[in-house]
């Protein structure tokens with residue numbers, strides 16, 4: 001029997017595997033993808049300063065930093081709303097950190113994690129899609145289809161991005177009725193590490209500085225997204241200029257347009273007998289505040305701390321799983337509520353709502369303790 005079986009060695013499952021690699025435990029990680037591949041192509045991940053600290057401790061950040069263009073520091077963030085007053089500007093210099101966060105390529109991050117994992121004793125089985133995870137009071141049973149026998153472990157950690165393989169865990173889903181159109185756009189003036197988040201009548205639009213371009217995340221209705229995907233580049237850029245307004249409108253080119261639906265989905269609960277869900281398998285959030293991935297990393301890191309401190313025969317025991325759930329609950333529910341609340345507040349476009357939003361933003365900018373608290377939440381999370 002293995003001490004730990006990790007289902008999904010993506011950014012979150014892989015981080016967990018690295019964080020427990022020095023413990024004297026037998027660990028196996030399964031991933032559906034082929035070695036050296038990513039399952040869903042590339043995307044830009046916004047990571048917090050706290051996530052950088054985790055990656056630094058695990059040797060991931062040094063590998064990323066050595067890959068040209070893989071990490072871009074976010075030095076300032078400009079938050080505003082279209083058609084209303086109120087602007088908030090956050091800057092790394094004011095908070096004594098080298099950057100407020102970083103934009104990282106998913107593919108580069110996966111490759112850094114795979115590279116570091118290959119240096120450990122952890123057994124990673126690629127091209128191994130798990131079909132079910134069933135927990136009993138004494139062990140978890142991980143199946144890879146009818147052709148092979150199930151694998152037993154004291155604890156199964158599911159980090160497959162969806163959590164659907166686990167028996168006995170309900171999932172809640174709230175559709176936002178919107179999609180995120182993502183693309184790469186270049187601008188006339190270099191981005192200089194400046195990120196933008198603009199709240200508009202159709203939803204938030206974010207520009208994340210990445211390598212030599214911006215990663216655009218533009219929220220809109222599914223019908224508008226179909227139209228925007230089909231527009232010729234010049235017309236698309238014209239619409240973006242109009243939509244984004246004066247805060248940034250020097251867009252020059254656009255590539256790699258695609259969309260994905262926006263929904264809040266979370267497991268209830270995130271634990272079962274001998275089984276824990278982490279990362280997107282536990283909760284997948286609206287991208288409005290860039291919290292989802294960072295929350296998943298904290299799931300991995302806190303679970304690793306608990307595993308590293310537990311005697312072998314307590315791993316996966318009911319008490320250990322309850323301690324994990326209790327430790328994560330405040331951060332998790334705060335992350336879900338904050339992101340969901342922000343998505344709802346900024347989706348309401350009546351002028352009556354624009355005023356309080358504008359006052360909120362202006363007050364945060366003018367009132368240093370509130371601004372510091374807000375920035376701290378962005379840097380390190382909400383707990």
Ligand SMILES: Cc1cc2nc3c(=O)[nH]c(=O)nc-3n(C[C@H](O)[C@H](O)[C@H](O)COP(=O)(O)OP(=O)(O)OC[C@H]3O[C@@H](n4cnc5c(N)ncnc54)[C@H](O)[C@@H]3O)c2cc1C
Pocket residue numbers: 007008009010011012013030031032033039043044045046128129130131159160161162165182217260278279280281287290292293296
């Ligand atoms: C379409 C899409 C676009 C996104 N865009 C952004 C963005 O622009 N910016 C941002 O910050 N965040 C974005 N996110 C969120 C971000 O990607 C996630 O927060 C992050 O990837 C979560 O990491 P994870 O390791 O939990 O899951 P994942 O990244 O989904 O990784 C899961 C891993 O499990 C493996 N796996 C899956 N099923 C199985 C199985 N049955 N058996 C074994 N292994 C399996 C996969 O191969 C993969 O390696 C996006 C999410 C989605 C779905």
